Amino acid sequence: MTLKTRIAAGLAFLLLPLLAQAGDWPVTVKDLDNRTVTIEHKPQRIILQDGRDIFALALLARDNPFANVVAWNNLPKKQDSETWNVLKRKWPDAEKILDMKFSDQGNVDLETVISRQPDLMIAQLRAKPSLVQTGVLAKLEALHIPVVFVDYELHPVENTLPSIALLGKVMGETDRAQAYIDFYQQRLDMIHQRLANLSKKPLVFIEPIAGVGGLDNGCCFTHARNGWGGLVEAAGGINIGSQLLPGATGTVSVEKIISMNPDYYLMTGSKRPGKGTAVIPFGYNVDPKEVQMAFNALLSRQGVSSIPAVVKGHTGAVYHHFYNNPYNIIAIEILSKTFYPEQFADVDPLADFHALIKQFTRIPDDTIILSVSSR
Template sequence: MVARAAAISLALMPGLAMADKVKITDIAGREVEVNVPVNRVILGEGRQIYFTAALDTDAPFKRVVGWRDDFKKADLDGYNIYLQKFPDMEKIPTFGGMKDGTFDIEQAVALKPDVIIMNTEAKSATEESGYIEKLARVGIPLVYIDFREKPMQNTDASMRIIGTLFGKEDRAEEFVKFRQAEIAKVTDTLAKAGDIRKPVVFMERAGGYSDDCCMSFGNENFGAMVELAGGVNLAKDIIPGTFGTVNPEQIIASNPDQIIVTGSNWELYVPGGKWVGVGPGANQEEARTKLAALMQRPGFTGVKGVTEGNVHAIWHQFYNSPYQFVAVQQIAKWLHPDLFKDLDPDATFRELHERFLPVTYHPGYFASLNSGS
């Protein structure tokens, strides 16, 4: 598939850093002409700051002239950490989303961006609305990247595309090599271990966000992370795509060995909700209390993972950022504690912050009902 290769075709290789026009094949397989390096960028999602910060570490907002309004709502703790260091970020104009039809194209045009970066999940809505053609008429290119639909497949290519857009190819490659090396710490160890028992894992997406049970992941995103970490994703044969739902009866019948719930500080989405607020600086005692409460729901009654205490919470935003390799390490450590006793995902995430990000690392991204995990 073209998206897998996500090749970057450069129209003018010599002097790339001198604002040349290049052709980029984006994650959707579209060939897009862009003048690079770009200086004015609209982020189709506020959480795209996760990759912007990894490339423009000293000034992560210097190119951002507009962004979607989800960062504060979806990751309040992370937002406040960035806000403390970069208070002017609150002045950046915000947009609604393409998918919900609240994106203001006239506002976008008025900001005169060099490029708009969108997630592939918004592709259908973008095409149906005719936004690409409307933007093309005023000379604004739109480029698709992906850290959410098929992140294990598209993260490296997405980082390289953004590196080309920003004129930060070397920095992007450094990040990619770091990511690959950290994933190899898991995959190489599993390969050497040979034929080992792989525990069945139920990944619950945003447990407690609503009263419904239970959203999960198919063969991609956290589902793929579980498999990469040496587990069997319970929902892989139930959910045909990346996201879907598993009913409580299926969970009980499958009797998973381990349960992992994704969570974040969603106080602005669901005030006082039952969600597990793991993330930067999270209160671990509160996270464990809320995680234990979620296990009282009918779908988890008597399940092996619950009775044996192998219940965990992990930061939801790993599912939509280039940092998901940290999640792979933590899941591997939960599933195979003896095999990965020397692996330290917290130290990995701390190193990521120290090498690539402008903010200080604050632990709190993981919680477990098993005190030994």
């Protein structure tokens, strides 16, 4: 069964029950962990285990995605500061929401969660092991506080649309969920059609959040088939991390990368607070010169500058947080255009991102830089 067939079959299975009887409660759904969850009423007090799920809520609760959020892990503030500035300027009350400071692995302070009297927790599927091991999931279930798992990272292409359909049902916004699903599926189908008859795929190494520890902190962290590895493969590339890593993430030596002679060397980044980081500051309202300088500096690192793809100028970089974000279709477009510039010459990922924001959200459509390349 092809990837496209698996996606279509899984999506059809999940969407049919989810898109029926919008706005009726209680509703019973199957989440992305295949758990049956009953939501007794329209959620009024939501906990976000991963703060980036605010971008999914922005598709559904468009007037104010923060309106019913009582606690969250404010990852935008910690990892994408200018996006946080854009969000809080539009919705100032977002600053008053309790920042739970959950770990990125899913560890949470159970007492604080319960104190917020939630009627729903939205969690990332990758966080389930931690929520189980710490007893958080069992305790919430015992208190009849529903938890639904969504996923844009472990299986980004297969699970993004079912996750949006799930939240559309849970939030009583199935029409808005379906509108975004249609937009995403149309773009994905176009990409699949253009990739279908290509005989040779490029070998790709991608370094997520390159330079996070500074220019002298070594290289090269990467993803396997999850996150950026999955997006590279969806865009028609062969991901080196998928071949080498025993787990979801890990480090590959520069020497190994050089020996494998990838066709493309890519990085990701986002504007982050604090000193000592050399990350490419992609995102809203950033200076193009700062982006280019950071990009060039990272390519000039010892060892990295000797990678054949870097020597040839077959390099690029992308906004980091697409890897765990329902807007990841834009990342797939950027990567496809990078690998196959002739086949995707008419595709404008930046224009598609602005269309997404304006058509499906109320997030301010500010100036944004999402990618850069040597070509």
